[in-house]
Amino acid sequence: MPDLKLLDAEPTEAEREAIDAVVGAEPAGSDRVVRSRPRRHLLLPALRAAQRRVGWVTAGALGYASRRLEIPPADAYGVATFYALISLEERPAEVLHVCTDLSCALKGAVVPEGAVPSPCLGLCELAPASLRTIAGERPREIQIPEERLPVHGDKLLRRIATGEPYGELRALARARELGPEAVIAAVKASPLLGRGGAAFPTGLKWEAVARQPVKPHFLVCNADESEPGTFKDRVIMEQDPFALVEAMAIAMFATGCEKGYVYIRAEYPLAQRRVQDAIDAVGIDVELRIGAGAYVCGEETALFQSIEGHRGEPRNKPPFPVEAGLFGKPTVVNNVETLVNIPHILLGEDGRDTRLFCVSGDVARPGLYELELGTPLSQLLDTAGAEPAKAVLLGGAAGSFLRPDQLDLELSFEAARAAGVTLGSGVVIVFGEDADLVSAVLRIAAFFREESCGQCVPCRVGTVRQEEALHRLASGAANGDERAVLADLTQVMRDASICGLGQTAANAVASAIENLGVLA
């Protein structure tokens, strides 16, 4: 029998170097290292480094990474196969990932031969978009297109819109004058609700962590932004990274965090560089972590699992992150847009409560729009030059479709809730007269099926059965039971899934059927 034991597959010199650059060089003369502290959290960075060096993760690289980090190879294999952007199959050094998601499909995206289809790349205002990954001695990732559009807004987006450079860190200085308790009191007194989707009051979250006697506390900035149609956090990180880093410094100061992490999706190379540069310039203890292609890792507890070197499987809550988050310690997790509100709150110069909206699809002026909460959607659509719309998808794949007669909706948390919809991550995708809504619905169903972590039955199997029923309806092969099946699936996924992914996987689909009459 051939010797297949994984640990015997040797890495190449290049792979060894790439992995050593992450985990440290191997002490000479022994391969059983006495470990001082668990280093499992370096697994994903090590696999990523090996892949960026040679294009994919070979058995030798996987075996070497697991040996160096003392992770059982089966376990490391489980982690590596979780992430869509880690390839365990040989492939060329250069790979083109072509977005086939909602906004790019509206702009006629095609996948050329040899390229791989990708879910939303967060470049929706520039659709059709793609990402070229180039492995080698000088690995790099190139976002296509590379140009950037002007933004529309005058509070959070003011500096980007005017091109004004970032000045002194006045808000951080102000925070130090005030002291942690007063900073938290100011955030609590503000109307700030989390912008990552769940709309939780930020001040309460900060206070809960600050009060925890268990130490250390961690801050995690959630910059995984993978909700189809969302690109706001990318624009901030690319064009105003100091705003984010200053806000993180304030959050850490206020909540007693020893260390911070910012988890940026792999598809955002420019944002990664800009944020790293800003971290270095400000000199705070924040580590940049890079995703590897998994929407679910935007779910806060999956994100912790991912940083810790595990598969990105959401944890059951409670316990909540404020009590037991990253590495089991009290953790503040906030979205990028949430955080960049903080300096404004402390400086108190502009009290308007604004929100960022990511407008794409059939509009003349796609891009990022900052609006005061309560602005009617129709006004935003006019400003962006929307075509007469057949439908608007609000809130992303986990959001809902609106009919043309529903577009006067006020964009506020309360109005959205009253209308039974969600602003989600601020997604506004316009589907013009010629748009193919059936394809859009099928694409959303496929997205959830592909992105389910697979942990719980309602979502793992439910997203597959949902997509199958929709395909039967779309292809005229219906057996008559589809509506009942879809209704039952909606209920079990909402009620019994572990995390928000499964709980919302039927939202947009159900709204398309019920509200637009698509496939009804």
Add this chain to the structure above:
Amino acid sequence: MRITIDGVTTEVDGGTILDAARQMGIDTPTLCYGDTLTPVNACRVCVVELEGARTLVPACSRRVEDGMVVHTDSERVRTSRRMVLELLGSSVDLSTAPDALAYVDRYGAEPARLGTPPAPAPRIDNDLYVRDYSKCILCYKCVEACGVDHQNTFAIAVAGRGFDARISTELDVALPDSACVYCGNCVAVCPTGALMGKTEFDLREAGNWREEEQAQVDTVCPYCGVGCTLTLHVQDDAIVKVTSPDDHDVTRGNLCIKGRFGYRYAQNR
């Protein structure tokens, strides 16, 4: 702490909703929960309705808090449990999963309306046990038993994602090439027959597995000095399977390769 379940209020000291329900004699279905394993709360067949919660909650892992009001047999609960079973039955061969089959009956689940499970796909790569992942419900029990909960061998893990998630060795190598030490503790916890001793597998293939006729005899393992209790499952005067009681304070249901599989000598008379 006080908790009200299905209209009856009781006093408990901590524990989970499942513990409280059991204490009150309420039979709650479970598949991924095991008395000797850390709850992974993945199957969701145990969900109950907790007043004030947006979604249903898993009874097996949700800790009791003072004043909780819980419903275990509401329409919402029954629908989710029935759907979980339909989803499983439509994607997994449950023919050797007695608990799951009983729940399918109890909740009137009709898996066939959602799809048909895959054909059997036994992988026979060693003489001691057979793996057939067409029967796997991904309850994670085997992974936990092989890992920190019991054996600390870590030969298997969940690989892949979504519907493609599966139990696998590194790079899917055959068991003899993996770290597996054949303790069979995964076989002992598997609730579906996806992991099955070779003797049982062969007898089933031959149509000769007659569980109702089998006698169970407890004895002490003859191999080393630890003194594990063995339960010998005997059919036609031959040992066909060896287990150890879950509530045994030394084994907690676990054995090593010798105790679990080293029974043939007893028959080579």
